Amino acid sequence: MQRVYEPADLLEAELLLVMLASEGVTAHLSGRHLLGAMGELPVNGLLGLQVADEQAERARLLITAYNAAQPLDSDEPVEVAGVLLC
Template sequence: MQRVYSPADLAEANLLSGMLAAHHIRSHISGGYLQGAIGDLPVHDLLGLWVDDDDLPRSQQLIHDYLSASPLHDDDDWQGAGEPQV
């Protein structure tokens, strides 16, 4: 296995792990159980997202695409086109 990404927090790690799983890529989050010991441990580089060697290039591309995506700015877009707005 190789480390593909260093998430900022456990929420980001789980989000990216789920995104990879949706693309049939197994991943492992290391350091997740160390979050409770942050007062005693250096915070830098505590979490890691790991994938199999064969999945590394595809995982890097998927994570890059996710991180470089632009968010939607129109808050009303989530309701859909034909639905009445409240």
């Protein structure tokens, strides 16, 4: 197993786990259970995404592409006066 990425928080870790799984890469999140002890442990480096050695390079490429993604122009809400967009 290789540690391929250090997520900033649990939300990012869960998103990346699902994304990797959707691409056929099995990943394990280490450090999830240490988050409750953050008052006594260093904040950085608790979480880590780990994958099998043979999937490490592909996982790194997928995570890099995921982090570099930009929103599409069509995702911008249309301004309509007097209408609340939720």
